[in-house]
Amino acid sequence: MAFSDVARPLEHASATDRVEYLKRVLVLTAGGLAISGATGMITAALLYVGGSLAPQIVFNQLVQLVVILGSFAIAQYVAPRLVFSGDSRRRYVGFGLATVFQGVAMGYLLLTAVLMTLGDVPWLIGTAVGLTAATGIGMAAYVWTSPREFSFIGAGLAAMSIPMLILMGVSFAFPGLFGGTLGLVLSAVFVVVSAAGLLYQVNQVVHRLRTDMHVEGAYMITMGLLVLFWNILVLLMRLSRR
Numbered sequence: 001m002a003f004s005d006v007a008r009p010l011e012h013a014s015a016t017d018r019v020e021y022l023k024r025v026l027v028l029t030a031g032g033l034a035i036s037g038a039t040g041m042i043t044a045a046l047l048y049v050g051g052s053l054a055p056q057i058v059f060n061q062l063v064q065l066v067v068i069l070g071s072f073a074i075a076q077y078v079a080p081r082l083v084f085s086g087d088s089r090r091r092y093v094g095f096g097l098a099t100v101f102q103g104v105a106m107g108y109l110l111l112t113a114v115l116m117t118l119g120d121v122p123w124l125i126g127t128a129v130g131l132t133a134a135t136g137i138g139m140a141a142y143v144w145t146s147p148r149e150f151s152f153i154g155a156g157l158a159a160m161s162i163p164m165l166i167l168m169g170v171s172f173a174f175p176g177l178f179g180g181t182l183g184l185v186l187s188a189v190f191v192v193v194s195a196a197g198l199l200y201q202v203n204q205v206v207h208r209l210r211t212d213m214h215v216e217g218a219y220m221i222t223m224g225l226l227v228l229f230w231n232i233l234v235l236l237m238r239l240s241r242r
Contacts, residue, residue, distance in 0.1 A: 011147060013211050021211045028218030029225075032099040036226055039103025044111035064108050065173040071105035072165050074098075076223065083219045091215040098219060102226050109172060113233055121240045128233040135195055136225055139202045147207035153200040157193075164193055168230065184242075187235040194231045198224035 010018055051058040075098040082094025110125075117124045142148075171178045171186060178186050201224040205217040 017211045024214035025217040032222035035099040036103035040106040040110045043107025068169040071101040075102040132229040143203045150200045190231040194228040
């Protein structure tokens with residue numbers, strides 16, 4: 001009998017089914033993060049080359065905003081329709097689409113971070129990766145033993161996710177709008193909100209989904225980690241400039 005034929009809610013699943021499900025989630029999440037990271041670095045390299053040829057276009061603030069918000073829209077709002085469609089093939093297509101376009105969205109950010117890393121702050125990207133990983137592991141450990149009640153976080157995320165993503169793009173493309181202390185506070189708030197979102201998603205993936213929803217679970221964890229990484233990296237970049 002296939003794994004998906006005996007799917008049941010995780011809180012009622014056997015230990016064997018639960019472990020198998022979590023293994024699949026971890027493998028897909030690792031693959032998704034690798035794809036996003038590679039896509040982001042490739043995008044950053046292309047932007048660097050393109051910027052030397054046509055800087056007026058590549059580094060135009062409106063172009064940056066369109067690329068970032070357009071990629072966010074595909075990764076966060078178009079791809080989930082496929083991921084949560086219930087169709088096996090469409091789920092994987094949606095997952096791949098999300099990881100690629102979330103990577104594209106990070107292209108400008110990673111280019112800026114790489115240039116800073118090669119300059120005065122070589123610790124920047126590594127620190128952001130380490131903090132993101134530590135946060136994810138800590139949250140998984142916190143919710144591992146039993147389900148937590150985070151419905152209030154879910155309600156808040158439903159109201160705040162779109163405005164936050166828009167402001168993430170706008171504040172990067174137009175840094176002058178949110179400079180100084182305001183920008184620092186805004187970045188810190190985004191870190192807190194995205195960390196809360198990841199906590200909610202980890203709890204859902206570990207306890208609330210069905211055992212056949214490993215693609216959906218991997219999508220939730222991957223996107224949560226990448227959004228948190230974005231906000232941690234931006235916060236570190238702002239702090240390093242003070």
